[in-house]
Amino acid sequence: MPGLTFERRLMFSYCVDPDTLGTFRWFSCYLTTGVHWSFYLSFLKVLLLLAVTAPVALSFGFAGAMAARSHFPPLSWLGKGYIAIVRGVPDIAFFLFFVIALDQGFEWIRHKVLCPDWSEPIRQGNDFLVCQSAKLPLGTAPEWVHETYGFILAVITFSIVFGAFAANVLFGGMRAVPHAQLETAEAYGMTRRETFWRILVPQMWVYALPGLSNLWMVLIKATPLLFLLGIEDIVYWARELGGTKTSRFTEYPHGDWRMWYFLFLLIFYLGMTRVSEIGLEKLMRRLSHGQATSGGELLRKETTA
């Protein structure tokens, strides 16, 4: 049997010869192979991506919305341009080309700073060439550094894309706050800055939350785009592990099991959406508290009745 020359780390001692095992034991070995651990690890990767991307995208969105409603025209154009351009470009195009461009951009800057004496052109035909020390990560870096770098690029890309949508939602949320509230603040002698931070921002969330919760749901489902960025996510592994395996290349041959793996992913995604719905519902209740909206009014009646 070629291909089975690698050193095996077995979860259970009886996994030495899987062909002879009963169904239950066979599966206990099959589901604990090295590739399956990579599969389980990819779930953590996806959760980590969500946990990091959501706040970063929200801050991008907040900055974008603030810029868009600025009274200083160039800043306002910048904010509105960001929202319009990123929302208009198809995600898949963004994920395919932007990441390579971003990576090359970083390397180009490092190249200019670190290798000022370099005389050869950076672009030679199709090739993009920077000096060795400008490579990001360095060619000598271990594989996990490369993977972490890829992950960071993914977070930046996801944040820029979802930040643009969030900016639009927050921009709408800011405009939905009743104007009378702002005028009252002004009448009390607050500056524009104070009105913004003390009156507008605390009240806008309740208007923005339905839109933001939509974005969160879309973000959860957009994580398979990670594979376009070279990160092995849960969908990649489900496809890889579920595919037909012949006995020449594995000790655990099986037919096309992709359906079962994707069914498992379906359950995972449904579970994620359910948990998110419950969390967002709670958040909405909290934000509505004391607000001059129908939701806030409902809460007031509940507590006084």
Add this chain to the structure above:
Amino acid sequence: MKNLILTTAALALTAGMAMADTVRMGTEGAYPPYNFINDAGEVDGFERELGDELCKRAGLECEWVKNDWDSIIPNLVSGNYDTIIAGMSITDERDEVIDFTQNYVPPAASAFAAASDGADLSGGVVAAQTATIQAGYVAESGATLVEFATPEETIAAVRSGEADAVFADKDYLVPIVEESGGELVFVGDDVPLGGGVGMGVRESDGELRGKFDEAITSMKADGTLNEMLKKWFGEGTATYGTDGSVVTN
């Protein structure tokens, strides 16, 4: 003090050499027996064994990287890895964008596999992997081409009846047809395609290409490449003579 300076200089020098010598090998990991992911989750297959041996002979330190087939060339020219060693046939179209070493697998036959003998290969629906020479061949043959991102999906399309046949490297199809229990059979004649399988490198990377070329030549000359070919593709596979010429067995 002088000693210290010397040591530092030596250190800096060796560090610089180590930096230049790490070669990142890009592969797909989904195309057995060329390359696949084994039960332990590592890159395995003919090209893993070959690549490790080539690096040893060329005195290079190599690291394996997985990349999706669709973006395997853009990521090479962008410098994310230094070679493509992924069962890639040498074709004129690809040669315009990247360079190839000499082939390390002789020009091999591609074959059709179908659910029954009577599959219509010239007018029916034929599945092939996107951006492969097989896809190009089917597109010109008059049959309706359906493309899939991975080899696995091309087989699944035949099993599900979505395609009448799949057209792929015969080496890839053999183990699948053998283990299908008669569900899949080879139909039609084998078609020789492409200029063999070679290693892809950036056009500006002539030095690296030279090193690998030299290592491949030495493996052809002492017969080790033939042993690997027979081990992974079976006794009947085409091999090389000591002068590098192709021998069909």
